[in-house]
Amino acid sequence: MDRTISLIAIWLIFGFNYVSKVYGNAEGDxxxxxxxxxxxxxxxxxxxxxxxxxxxxxxxxxxxxxxxxxxxxxxxxxxxxxxxxxxxxxxxxxxxxxxxxxxxxxxxxxxxxxxxxxxxxxxxxxxxxxxxxxxxxxxxxxxxxxxxxxxxxxxxxxxxxxxxxxxxxxxxxxxxxxxxxxxxxxxxxxxxxxxxxxxxIQAAPPQSPVAPDSQSPSVSNSATGAIAGGVAAGAALLFAGPAIAIAWYRRRKPQDHFFDVPAEEDPEVHLGQLKRFSLRELQVATDTFSNNNILGRGGFGKVYKGRLADGSLVAVKRLKEERSQGGELQFQTEVEMISMAVHRNLLRLRGFCMTPTERLLVYPYMANGSVASCLRDRPDTQPPLDWPIRKRIALGAARGLAYLHDHCDPKIIHRDVKAANILLDEEFEAVVGDFGLAKLMDYKDTHVTTAVRGTIGHIAPEYLSTGKSSEKTDVFGYGVMLLELITGQRAFDLARLANDDEVMLLDWVKGLLTDKMLEKLVDEDLDGAYVDDEVEQLIQVALLCTQGTAMERPKMSEVVRMLEGDGLAERWEEWQKEEIFRQDYNQAHNHNIDWIIPDSTYNLSNEQLSGPR
CATH class of the missing domain: 3.80.10.10 (Ribonuclease Inhibitor)
Incomplete structure (x- = not known):
C-alpha cells in the first residue's frame, strides 16, 4: 500500500513538472x-x-x-x-x-x-x-x-x-x-x-526584363521580346524616376530660411520626418478653419479638427494672425522639438505649413482628447476614466517626460506639464503634447533663465521666484498632474473658496492629509472602484514630486521606476525621516510650519484612504 502511494506521488510530481514544462510558463523560462x-x-x-x-x-x-x-x-x-x-x-x-x-x-x-x-x-x-x-x-x-x-x-x-x-x-x-x-x-x-x-542613398536599379524564350526559333519573336523589354524598362524608369527625384529633392532642397541654420548644414536634420502641407490642403481639411471644428484654444492660437484627403483625422494648430515674435518663436520651437523627440508617449508632429501669413502645425488627432477634458468636461454619455486607465496615464506620461529629459540631445524640458497637455489616443494611451513652452537644455547647464511660462497651480516655486527652470520644474508639474488624476480637481480653482478650501490643489490635498480627511481626496467619479494601496502609492509619488526644493525631487526616470514598483518604499521612508527632522527642528526654533503630515498619517493607511464608499 505504501509503495502504491509512493508511486502515485512520484507520478503526480512527474506529471505536474511535465505539464508545467509543456503547458506552463514558457514565457518565464x-x-x-x-x-x-x-x-x-x-x-x-x-x-x-x-x-x-x-x-x-x-x-x-x-x-x-x-x-x-x-x-x-x-x-x-x-x-x-x-x-x-x-x-x-x-x-x-x-x-x-x-x-x-x-x-x-x-x-x-x-x-x-x-x-x-x-x-x-x-x-x-x-x-x-x-x-x-x-x-x-x-x-x-x-x-x-x-x-x-x-x-x-x-x-x-x-x-x-x-x-x-x-x-x-x-x-x-x-x-x-x-x-x-x-x-x-x-x-x-x-x-x-x-x-x-x-x-x-539611391534607388536600387530596376530589374532586367525577362528574356524571351530561348527555344523559340523565330527572329521576330526575339525582336518583339526586345521591344517589350525596352518598353518595360522604360516604364520602370518612368515610374521610378519621379520617386528618385523626390527623394533626392527632399534631401537636397534648401528649406525656407526659418531655422537660422548655417548654409553648409543640411536642414533635413530638423525636417526629414515631417511633411510640408500646403495651406489649401489644410483649408479643405478644416472646412476653411470652421468654428465648428475648433478642438481647443491656447495662448498662441486655436486647434482645429481636420480630415485629410486620405481620410485620416488630424489636429491643426493655427497660430494667431498677428505675427508676434513670441508666436514665431513657439512655432520654431515646436517644429524643432517634436521633430527630434520621437516616442510613443510624445505627441508626434505629422507636418507643418508655413506661408507669408500663416504658421500651422499638423498633429495626429487624439480621439479621447486630453486628460483634463476626460476628468472634468466629458459629455454625460462618456464614462469617467476608470482607475486602471488613470494608472496607465500616470506611467505613460512619466515615460514621455523621462524620454525628453534623458534621451534627447540636448535635453528638453516641457515647462507646462498639466492634465490639459496630456492627450489620450484611441486606446487611452497617454501622449505628452504641446511643446510650445519647451526649452532646450545643454548638458552643461543646470538651469535656463527665462521669462516664467506655464499655468498657475503647476509652476514650481523656484521657477516662479527666480525664473530658473530645470527638468525638476517638469517633475513638479507632473506631481500636480498626478493629483489631478487622483482627485479629478483643477490645479487652481477659485470655486474651492466657497467651501473655505485652498484654491491651489496641492495645498488643498495637503490640508486633507493633515486633517485626516482622505475620503474627500479621491475623485467621486470613481465611485469607490479603485485599489487603496495603489492610490496610496500614487499620492506618495505625487508628494515626492512636489517637494519645495528642486534637488529633493526625483528625476522622471526615477519616477518611472517607482511607478513600476521599484524603489518607492525606500524613497518614501527617507522622505518621512526628513519630514520628522524638519518638524522637530521647526518646533524647537518656533518656526512656522506650512505643512507637515502628522505622525499618525505617515503610512497613509488603507482605512484612511478608503473612507466611506
Missing amino acids: ALNALKTQLTDPNNILQSWDPTLVNPCTWFHITCDQGNSVSRLDLGNAGLSGQLVPELGQLSKLQYLELYGNNITGKIPEQLGNLTQLMSLDLYLNKLEGDIPDTLGNLQQLRFLRLNNNTLTGTIPNSLTTIGSLQVLDLSHNNLSGIVPINGSFSLFTPISYDGNLNLV
Whole structure:
C-alpha cells in the first residue's frame, strides 16, 4: 500500500513538472534564459524568480489580461551580455525595450516570431552583425530603433513591407549597401540613417526584363521580346524616376530660411520626418478653419479638427494672425522639438505649413482628447476614466517626460506639464503634447533663465521666484498632474473658496492629509472602484514630486521606476525621516510650519484612504 502511494506521488510530481514544462510558463523560462545571459550590476532583475508560476509579478514586466507578457522594459538598466533566441517565445509581446545598455552580440532572428510587437527599441547598445531579415515579419511594428550600435550589412528589403511602421532609426551603425526607397517607409516614414558612411542613398536599379524564350526559333519573336523589354524598362524608369527625384529633392532642397541654420548644414536634420502641407490642403481639411471644428484654444492660437484627403483625422494648430515674435518663436520651437523627440508617449508632429501669413502645425488627432477634458468636461454619455486607465496615464506620461529629459540631445524640458497637455489616443494611451513652452537644455547647464511660462497651480516655486527652470520644474508639474488624476480637481480653482478650501490643489490635498480627511481626496467619479494601496502609492509619488526644493525631487526616470514598483518604499521612508527632522527642528526654533503630515498619517493607511464608499 505504501509503495502504491509512493508511486502515485512520484507520478503526480512527474506529471505536474511535465505539464508545467509543456503547458506552463514558457514565457518565464524565456525571460529566465535572458536573465542568465545578462550581467546585472544594479540588481535590476532581482525580482525575476524562476520558481514563481508566472513572471507577471516581476519588476519591469507588464502582462495583459490573459497573464501573457506584453511589455519588457529594461531601458537604461546598466545591463551587459547578450540577447537570447528564447525571446521569440514571448508571443504576446508588444513592447521590447532594451535601449541604453551595453548589450553585445547579434540580434536574434527569432525576434521575427513576435508578430504582435509594436515597438522594438534596441538603440544605444553594442549590438553587431546583420539586421535580421525576419524582422520583416513584424507587420504590426510601429517603432523600430536600432541606432547607435555597431550593426553591419545591408538594410533588409523586408522592412519595406511593414505598412504600420511610423519610425525607423538605423543611424550611427556600420551599415552598407543601398537604402531601399521603394516600399512603405521610403518617402513617408521617418527614417534616419546618419552616421553609416557606407550607405548609398539611391534607388536600387530596376530589374532586367525577362528574356524571351530561348527555344523559340523565330527572329521576330526575339525582336518583339526586345521591344517589350525596352518598353518595360522604360516604364520602370518612368515610374521610378519621379520617386528618385523626390527623394533626392527632399534631401537636397534648401528649406525656407526659418531655422537660422548655417548654409553648409543640411536642414533635413530638423525636417526629414515631417511633411510640408500646403495651406489649401489644410483649408479643405478644416472646412476653411470652421468654428465648428475648433478642438481647443491656447495662448498662441486655436486647434482645429481636420480630415485629410486620405481620410485620416488630424489636429491643426493655427497660430494667431498677428505675427508676434513670441508666436514665431513657439512655432520654431515646436517644429524643432517634436521633430527630434520621437516616442510613443510624445505627441508626434505629422507636418507643418508655413506661408507669408500663416504658421500651422499638423498633429495626429487624439480621439479621447486630453486628460483634463476626460476628468472634468466629458459629455454625460462618456464614462469617467476608470482607475486602471488613470494608472496607465500616470506611467505613460512619466515615460514621455523621462524620454525628453534623458534621451534627447540636448535635453528638453516641457515647462507646462498639466492634465490639459496630456492627450489620450484611441486606446487611452497617454501622449505628452504641446511643446510650445519647451526649452532646450545643454548638458552643461543646470538651469535656463527665462521669462516664467506655464499655468498657475503647476509652476514650481523656484521657477516662479527666480525664473530658473530645470527638468525638476517638469517633475513638479507632473506631481500636480498626478493629483489631478487622483482627485479629478483643477490645479487652481477659485470655486474651492466657497467651501473655505485652498484654491491651489496641492495645498488643498495637503490640508486633507493633515486633517485626516482622505475620503474627500479621491475623485467621486470613481465611485469607490479603485485599489487603496495603489492610490496610496500614487499620492506618495505625487508628494515626492512636489517637494519645495528642486534637488529633493526625483528625476522622471526615477519616477518611472517607482511607478513600476521599484524603489518607492525606500524613497518614501527617507522622505518621512526628513519630514520628522524638519518638524522637530521647526518646533524647537518656533518656526512656522506650512505643512507637515502628522505622525499618525505617515503610512497613509488603507482605512484612511478608503473612507466611506
